[in-house]
Amino acid sequence: MSPSTSRPTTVTAAFWILIVGLILDLITTIVLITTGIALAGGAVEVEVDGASFGGGVMIATGVILIVILLIELLVLRKMRAGRNWARIVITVLEVLGILSLLGGVSTLGIIAAIISVVVIVLLWVRQSNDYFRASA
Template sequence: MTNPQDPYPGQQPGQFGSYQPNQNPMAAPPLSQSELGGPQNLPAPQPVQISFWIWVATAVLGVIGAVVGFTQRDAAIAALRGSASVRGLTEAQIQAAATVGVVVAAVFAIVFAGLYVLFAFKARAGRNWARIVLTVLTVLDVLSLATGFSVLAGISALAAVVALVLLYLPASSQFYAASKRVR
């Protein structure tokens, strides 16, 4: 007669299918160290790294543009005086409109700069959604050139386009696909 803990013929003790007296039969197998540590960060390829630094430079150009914009208040006042749409406004109203315009433009430039840096960090970490958001921001940046062109804004938009192209190169696309599989 056989003991219930004895293995089947040809089966080693402790092999699959045999019950171990001090073991929970419903327990999950133990996790490896890599599984306990969570997803491993993949190193970003060179085009993504270069793109990251171009985004940072674009953000710096945006902040510089905001500072330069504050110095352009007098030019904005002169442009408003020459505009047919402001006929009948007092000098104080024209100056207030110019001040508001300069401040709003500076706030938008600083917000855009912050968003560029935030999403550049996420894109460098392999987040594909950040690459898509940067695409939208770049399109908005390029479209904003239609409202008024300056050399600084043109350089900034060109840098954003170059950084964006780097994020869509084949090596970058493979990085984003691999990052998604790891998560």
């Protein structure tokens, strides 16, 4: 990227919207892990959609989610730095999130889908395209 090419507001806004989402995902993951720790001490299980989960499964899932969140953070940082591959990865993940609504619609799902559309638009408007092209 040349020194004269500055990051457009569209890319910065998309980055911070996605960071807020990452923080919310991290909070959810911490709750999952702490719940798992609390359940691991006893024979209690949590039932979700007909499937039972013990504390160990919840802890393991939380640890895997933390690894995924760290990878997402790396991809976000690369996107912010102008890497087009990272923009494409984020776009694919956001589209998959929108498509997940096909499994069932909820108010939070609709809000998440709207946010995903906003992020996709921000990443693909002319200013963003110019930035990613110049960064190549």
